[in-house]
Amino acid sequence: MKILGIMGSPRIGGNTDLLLEEALQGARSGGAEVEKVIVDKLKIAPCRECYGCLRDGNCVIRDDMDEIYPKLLNCEGIIIASPIFFYSISAQLKALIDRSQSLWARKYILKQKPVISPKKGAFIAVGATKGDNLFAGAVLTVKYFFKTIDADYTAELLIRGIDQKDEIKQHPAALAEAFALGKKLAE
Numbered sequence: 001m002k003i004l005g006i007m008g009s010p011r012i013g014g015n016t017d018l019l020l021e022e023a024l025q026g027a028r029s030g031g032a033e034v035e036k037v038i039v040d041k042l043k044i045a046p047c048r049e050c051y052g053c054l055r056d057g058n059c060v061i062r063d064d065m066d067e068i069y070p071k072l073l074n075c076e077g078i079i080i081a082s083p084i085f086f087y088s089i090s091a092q093l094k095a096l097i098d099r100s101q102s103l104w105a106r107k108y109i110l111k112q113k114p115v116i117s118p119k120k121g122a123f124i125a126v127g128a129t130k131g132d133n134l135f136a137g138a139v140l141t142v143k144y145f146f147k148t149i150d151a152d153y154t155a156e157l158l159i160r161g162i163d164q165k166d167e168i169k170q171h172p173a174a175l176a177e178a179f180a181l182g183k184k185l186a187e
């Protein structure tokens with residue numbers, strides 16, 4: 001099983017990254033072939049809302065999204081990981097998701113059948129504060145994105161109260177949960 005991990009934090013080696021690494025290790029231990037994409041290292045322009053994608057399901061912008069589309073289409077499982085930024089996902093990850101409007105056009109306008117459907121999807125998020133609604137916005141965005149790429153929202157790991165760069169290392173239970181999430185996704 002091919003599992004794609006999308007690391008949405010600009011802080012490499014930070015909490016999101018460490019949690020995703022654990023999840024991907026778990027997936028590997030479950031026999032999956034894993035690939036990790038660090039969104040911040042890519043050049044991904046925001047969607048221009050030109051609706052060029054309605055013609056043939058392809059985005060008119062040429063940038064690093066060109067290498068992401070086939071990964072989104074061909075994976076069998078996907079783990080999205082993001083820090084909470086202003087009650088949402090990071091801007092880097094949001095740009096990647098918005099540019100997947102071309103995949104939305106394929107599904108809902110052009111009625112194209114996806115190559116692999118359904119996929120298994122999981123979401124990992126980490127935020128500094130502890131409010132009830134901390135993850136509500138991010139979860140909605142990821143669920144709608146998963147629908148677009150035909151991924152079922154099968155698991156989530158939402159961690160509150162973590163702020164400093166690799167503070168998550170002081171929470172081995174959270175890292176163990178991330179490992180277990182990845183392993184389960186690979187089943």
Ligand SMILES: Cc1cc2nc3c(=O)[nH]c(=O)nc-3n(C[C@H](O)[C@H](O)[C@H](O)COP(=O)(O)O)c2cc1C
Nearest residue numbers: 009014015016083084085086087127128129162163
């Ligand atoms: C631009 C920005 C916005 C943030 N907004 C929130 C927020 O709305 N709620 C919250 O609890 N934490 C917020 N945080 C804190 C991060 O979610 C937190 O530090 C997290 O552990 C960062 O994960 P990372 O190390 O993977 O980047 C914000 C941090 C930044 C830099």
